[in-house]
Amino acid sequence: MSSILTNPLYRPLLDVLRSSRNGIVYGGKIRFSHALVINLLYRSGPLTPRLKSVLEATKNHAEVLASFAIIYKAAVIILKSEAFLGPKNMRLIKFLAGGFGSWIVYSQHFKFFHGGITHQITLYCFSRVLIAVGKILLDQYLACFQPSFRNYQGDLIKYRDLNNNQQKKLKGLIYDKSWKYFAVLTWALVMFIYDYQPQYLQSSLRHSMAYIYDVEMDSWSTWREFLGF
Incomplete structure (x- = not known):
């Protein structure tokens, strides 16, 4: 065998x-x-x-x-x-x-x-x-259009003239900044939709959000109840 x-x-x-x-x-x-x-x-x-x-x-x-x-x-x-x-x-x-x-x-x-x-x-x-496609498109844009960037001295340098470490650092900065905007937009929309039309969110996400955020009507008589012990 x-x-x-x-x-x-x-x-x-x-x-x-x-x-x-x-x-x-x-x-x-x-x-x-x-x-x-x-x-x-x-x-x-x-x-x-x-x-x-x-x-x-x-x-x-x-x-x-x-x-x-x-x-x-x-x-x-x-x-x-x-x-x-x-x-x-x-x-x-x-x-x-x-x-x-x-x-x-x-x-x-x-x-x-x-x-x-x-x-x-x-x-x-x-x-x-979605994140992977964004990175692929960024790499294609940098390779095809060769945009220029200013260094710390204020000089314009084309992407192809940067060394590997500089290119990697530049991409990291772009990834980091785009992720910040993506995270802000995602969570702003999630909280808006949860308040506006929560039935359209996935049930597990909706239930977890209700458990975490909908506490206005909860009451506790002791700290033990409040902490959930």
């Missing part, structure tokens, strides 16, 4: 199986710890149903990641074998495979997987993709 692991003929299938295995492990670790904390700290009732809820959420999360891994890796293998694409177009192949996998798993078109979990994972990825 060990010869199967080193046989190139079985390598594509092993890649698919390994990716699905890693999806199960990663999804299980992430969701189990998160669901356990949420159920123990913020939900009441008998312990057994809450633990069952933790295990169910863990299973659903693992299923989502493993299923997408299987479909994505299989789609890549199939598309690589197509003559009109071939291995020279790997970026396009991976884009198409990712879109196909997400159509099956994350889009909820077929209702095979837990909607709340696919929604959360997609939103998580979207924020990372």
